[in-house]
Amino acid sequence: MSATTASRDAPGIYHKAGSLRSERRWALWTAYASLIVAAIIMLAPPVYMFLTSIKTSAEIADLGGNPWIVRSPTLENYRALLSSPMFMGFFWNSVKVTLLVVAVSMVISVLAAFALARMRFWGSQWLATGVFLTYLVPDTLLFIPLYQIVGSLGLLNSTWGLVLVYPTLTVPFCTWIMIGYFASIPKELDEAALIDGANWMQMLVRIFIPVALPGIIAATIFAFTVSWAAFVYPTAFITTPSEMPLTIGVVSQLIRGDTFAWGQLMAGALLAALPPVIVYVFLMDYYIAGLTAGATKG
Amino acid sequence: MADGATLAMPRAEAPGGASLKRFARRRSTIAFLMTLPLIAVIGGLVAWPAGYAIWLSMLNRRMTQFIGLGNFEILLDSETFRMVIFQSVFFAVTAVILKALIGFWLAHMLHHLPAKGQKKWRGMLLVPWVIPPALSTLGWWWMFEPTYSSINWVLAIFAVPAVPWLGEPWWARISVIIVNVWYGAPFFMIMYLAALKSVPEQLYEAAAIDGATGWQKLRYVTLPMMRNIISITVLFSLIVTFANYDIVRVLTNGGPRDLTHVFASYAFQVGVLAGNIPRGAAVSLFMFPILAVIAFFVLRGVNRRTKEEL
Amino acid sequence: MAQVSIRKVVKAYEGGVQAVKGIDLEIADHEFVVLVGPSGCGKSTTLRMIAGLEEITSGEIAIGGMVVNDIPPRDRDIAMVFQNYALYPHMSVYDNMAFGLTLRKFPKDEIKRRVENAARILDITPLLDRKPKALSGGQRQRVAMGRAIVRDPKVFLFDEPLSNLDAKLRVQMRTEIKKVHQTVKTTTVYVTHDQVEAMTLADRVVVMNHGVIEQVGPPQELYHSPNTRFVAGFIGSPAMNFIPARMENGSGALRLNLPNGIVLPVPAERTARYGAMAGKEVLFGIRPEHLTEPKNLDRQNIAVFELTPEVIEPMGMETLLHLWMQGHEVCSRIDPTTPAEPGRPMQVAADLNHMHIIDPESGRVL
Numbered sequence: 001m002s003a004t005t006a007s008r009d010a011p012g013i014y015h016k017a018g019s020l021r022s023e024r025r026w027a028l029w030t031a032y033a034s035l036i037v038a039a040i041i042m043l044a045p046p047v048y049m050f051l052t053s054i055k056t057s058a059e060i061a062d063l064g065g066n067p068w069i070v071r072s073p074t075l076e077n078y079r080a081l082l083s084s085p086m087f088m089g090f091f092w093n094s095v096k097v098t099l100l101v102v103a104v105s106m107v108i109s110v111l112a113a114f115a116l117a118r119m120r121f122w123g124s125q126w127l128a129t130g131v132f133l134t135y136l137v138p139d140t141l142l143f144i145p146l147y148q149i150v151g152s153l154g155l156l157n158s159t160w161g162l163v164l165v166y167p168t169l170t171v172p173f174c175t176w177i178m179i180g181y182f183a184s185i186p187k188e189l190d191e192a193a194l195i196d197g198a199n200w201m202q203m204l205v206r207i208f209i210p211v212a213l214p215g216i217i218a219a220t221i222f223a224f225t226v227s228w229a230a231f232v233y234p235t236a237f238i239t240t241p242s243e244m245p246l247t248i249g250v251v252s253q254l255i256r257g258d259t260f261a262w263g264q265l266m267a268g269a270l271l272a273a274l275p276p277v278i279v280y281v282f283l284m285d286y287y288i289a290g291l292t293a294g295a296t297k298g
Numbered sequence: 299m300a301d302g303a304t305l306a307m308p309r310a311e312a313p314g315g316a317s318l319k320r321f322a323r324r325r326s327t328i329a330f331l332m333t334l335p336l337i338a339v340i341g342g343l344v345a346w347p348a349g350y351a352i353w354l355s356m357l358n359r360r361m362t363q364f365i366g367l368g369n370f371e372i373l374l375d376s377e378t379f380r381m382v383i384f385q386s387v388f389f390a391v392t393a394v395i396l397k398a399l400i401g402f403w404l405a406h407m408l409h410h411l412p413a414k415g416q417k418k419w420r421g422m423l424l425v426p427w428v429i430p431p432a433l434s435t436l437g438w439w440w441m442f443e444p445t446y447s448s449i450n451w452v453l454a455i456f457a458v459p460a461v462p463w464l465g466e467p468w469w470a471r472i473s474v475i476i477v478n479v480w481y482g483a484p485f486f487m488i489m490y491l492a493a494l495k496s497v498p499e500q501l502y503e504a505a506a507i508d509g510a511t512g513w514q515k516l517r518y519v520t521l522p523m524m525r526n527i528i529s530i531t532v533l534f535s536l537i538v539t540f541a542n543y544d545i546v547r548v549l550t551n552g553g554p555r556d557l558t559h560v561f562a563s564y565a566f567q568v569g570v571l572a573g574n575i576p577r578g579a580a581v582s583l584f585m586f587p588i589l590a591v592i593a594f595f596v597l598r599g600v601n602r603r604t605k606e607e608l
Numbered sequence: 609m610a611q612v613s614i615r616k617v618v619k620a621y622e623g624g625v626q627a628v629k630g631i632d633l634e635i636a637d638h639e640f641v642v643l644v645g646p647s648g649c650g651k652s653t654t655l656r657m658i659a660g661l662e663e664i665t666s667g668e669i670a671i672g673g674m675v676v677n678d679i680p681p682r683d684r685d686i687a688m689v690f691q692n693y694a695l696y697p698h699m700s701v702y703d704n705m706a707f708g709l710t711l712r713k714f715p716k717d718e719i720k721r722r723v724e725n726a727a728r729i730l731d732i733t734p735l736l737d738r739k740p741k742a743l744s745g746g747q748r749q750r751v752a753m754g755r756a757i758v759r760d761p762k763v764f765l766f767d768e769p770l771s772n773l774d775a776k777l778r779v780q781m782r783t784e785i786k787k788v789h790q791t792v793k794t795t796t797v798y799v800t801h802d803q804v805e806a807m808t809l810a811d812r813v814v815v816m817n818h819g820v821i822e823q824v825g826p827p828q829e830l831y832h833s834p835n836t837r838f839v840a841g842f843i844g845s846p847a848m849n850f851i852p853a854r855m856e857n858g859s860g861a862l863r864l865n866l867p868n869g870i871v872l873p874v875p876a877e878r879t880a881r882y883g884a885m886a887g888k889e890v891l892f893g894i895r896p897e898h899l900t901e902p903k904n905l906d907r908q909n910i911a912v913f914e915l916t917p918e919v920i921e922p923m924g925m926e927t928l929l930h931l932w933m934q935g936h937e938v939c940s941r942i943d944p945t946t947p948a949e950p951g952r953p954m955q956v957a958a959d960l961n962h963m964h965i966i967d968p969e970s971g972r973v974l
Contacts, residue, residue: 035411042422042423042426043425045434045480046437048440048448052440068448107335109336112335114332115330115333116329119325119328119329120329121326127336127337129597133597136592136593138537138562138585141348141351141541141583142344142348142351142582143565143570144579145354145579147575148350148354148575168344171340172340175336186694192688192694192696194660194682195684195686196755197682198682229430232544232562235566251548266436269437273429277428281421288488288492
């Protein structure tokens with residue numbers, strides 16, 4: 001009897017299998033089509049910026065041809081920027097501020113996260129919630145009072161003013177990431193370390209930091225990206241070109257009057273965007289893992 | 299000695315006088331010291347300025363006199379500011395909805411790909427999110443440039459008339475949204491992709507055996523499993539988008555005729571550029587109640603999530 | 609000189625829940641003691657109090673004659689092996705084992721000597737350069753033990769060390785642990801929920817339940833003369849059968865009235881022991897291995913009666929029968945050659961020399 005059922009169902013199953021395969025192929029084609037369209041849109045602006053940056057001003061001004069084609073490529077725009085003391089000044093300001101802020105943020109957040117994740121104390125729950133809430137406070141809500149505060153400290157028009165306020169952008173989220181990573185380390189590991197004779201600092205430095213290294217990397221990248229891309233604070237606090245970091249420097253100083261040097265502007269923007277892009281190329285996976293840790297856990 | 303010691307056993311004094319109780323007490327002290335820098339940052343650079351902003355917003359222009367809610371009244375009476383409120387809300391809501399939808403779609407499409415190619419595509423689609431927005435917006439600005447617009451050139455191929463991207467208010471509003479969606483959709487994409495990957499494959503297999511179609515799997519398996527992360531991402535993005543400054547500043551600087559200003563850029567205009575610090579602070583503070591409500595829901599979502607994990 | 613004394617130790621959590629309710633236990637030098645009991649019985653809490661990972665609410669714990677209540681774990685001179693091994697994932701096997709010694713500032717060559725010696729005992733010398741991720745469960749377990757051995761502590765503490773291993777490996781590692789103990793002879797406290805582990809490893813087994821010690825004794829003693837119904841039911845697998853019965857006095861001899869109208873004569877030598885229960889409801893306890901196919905019928909105190917098997921489980925060297933006695937499942941171990949068929953009544957023999965009578969009110973075995 002089972003044999004008859006099988007032979008009766010066989011064509012049906014075969015038919016289903018065929019449609020399943022075509023259904024899958026169709027889904028794959030839809031996926032590729034959507035992704036190609038999306039990739040074109042996502043990549044068009046940076047590509048066009050690059051094309052513009054290797055054009056001469058004359059070619060840019062020429063309305064005749066296809067703007068998406070470069071006829072006589074030149075590196076003149078890049079050369080001009082890299083030999084401009086002003087642009088290199090922006091660059092060093094960005095590097096200085098970013099490195100300092102990353103270092104300060106990581107020390108603050110790793111210490112705090114370790115204490116909050118492992119050493120329960122009075123008010124630690126509240127503090128953890130407070131950290132998260134702080135992360136939700138945008139910089140645009142605080143820049144006016146901070147403008148006053150930084151001004152009263154005499155740090156307007158100084159990169160040190162930026163070093164002072166950037167931690168508000170980085171520390172809360174870095175702490176939050178690190179709390180998550182530290183909390184995921186099994187409790188037995190610190191108990192083993194306690195029995196092995198470690199004190200709190202040894203436990204942090206020799207066990208927690210190495211074990212949570214992916215988290216440290218993710219938090220560092222975050223701090224780096226945010227400090228490098230920060231725009232509101234430098235725009236508000238810095239008006240002297242010599243103290244400007246790249247973002248505001250490129251946006252405000254490379255645009256001169258009504259005659260825009262488009263080629264140089266695009267080259268400047270791309271050069272300024274290069275460090276974070278390089279970091280991402282090499283460390284993307286760590287960063288995404290850190291950012292999406294919450295999403296994958298549940 | 300062991301036998302004799304049963305009654306009066308020598309009580310071992312811990313070396314360095316660190317008894318277990320003192321050990322615990324010292325632990326709290328160390329923990330507090332470790333969090334002190336964090337407390338200083340939160341207290342000194344977030345909480346204190348936030349309170350200070352409230353005080354500032356109630357002063358007159360020269361900051362010599364307390365005028366209560368005067369700045370808020372003046373703002374609400376001004377046509378320009380009412381447009382700022384409208385534009386901020388319109389911008390944030392539209393942009394977030396579009397980002398969420400596009401991000402979800404792209405995540406879904408990526409999820410279909412074989413694992414090998416996925417990383418390459420993901421890397422390409424993440425490019426907008428990697429470039430500092432102030433800089434990539436410069437590129438968009440150039441593409442929207444009325445005379446040389448490369449977008450209009452492409453549209454012209456399809457016989458679409460030139461679009462006055464930044465010159466006409468509604469087009470300018472749309473331009474700002476386009477750039478924000480372009481910048482923000484990849485973030486949604488990776489969050490959703492991670493969430494999609496975390497849905498156990500057996501659930502789909504069980505649903506398939508129960509006879510679910512592709513659409514039903516999405517409706518009854520994927521979405522419920524991702525509900526929490528979707529709502530957290532959307533709410534979070536709502537805050538960030540609502541408070542956005544970079545794109546408006548670079549692309550339109552509020553123009554044409556102050557019609558594309560959002561809270562942040564208008565606060566900057568009034569507070570820093572026009573020098574009326576108290577009124578600028580008042581403009582910023584208008585964001586606060588909306589952000590607080592959103593933050594409340596985010597926190598609830600995150601807490602619920604942590605509870606589920608336990 | 610590394611005996612462990614536990615005196616009137618209580619562990620109470622906030623809200624007054626008592627995990628350990630005042631236990632006393634003396635563990636001799638070189639002894640291997642296993643704390644066993646169901647989850648939540650307080651055995652792990654007791655171990656963690658010895659380790660110093662949990663504070664002692666009241667009472668005293670002494671290691672080597674010194675009260676350690678107030679001493680942090682690192683100064684107690686103990687080593688612990690955790691259920692999930694708790695190996696440091698970023699360190700090689702060598703560094704994992706050396707970590708405790710490094711922190712205590714031992715000279716380099718001494719560390720090397722000790723680690724290599726421990727590695728030899730545990731047969732993990734070729735693994736010393738690997739990271740824990742590259743090890744199998746059994747190998748990780750060995751490394752965790754190695755970490756304990758190199759410290760040469762006063763006491764080894766094991767917290768369910770074999771629970772994460774598969775059944776086959778568990779048996780193998782059990783032997784390994786016993787071998788190591790016979791080599792290094794360090795006083796050992798071992799926590800498990802698995803009574804087989806407890807029986808095979810221990811010099812003495814401590815059965816805990818609901819935060820109190822039910823019985824302490826060598827494995828054989830616990831098996832043959834349990835003090836309480838809990839111990840009787842916990843030790844031995846399959847578990848002892850408990851059948852409600854009525855003790856009756858009939859002309860100088862005691863009789864047990866079981867369900868199904870079965871009447872068993874109580875062995876004469878036990879008359880005095882059970883006399884007080886005459887006329888009362890009791891629990892009749894008998895292990896499956898003493899409820900067999902009819903055999904040794906020439907011996908004294910073998911009672912034969914008829915029961916019907918419901919489920920038959922052949923195990924190879926024996927066959928388990930699940931018989932029903934008016935709503936009570938009774939398990940019997942028979943020789944696999946004995947014919948048995950579900951639903952067909954058969955003769956079974958109870959060896960009453962090994963019977964137990966339990967007072968259902970106090971739960972004590974009489």
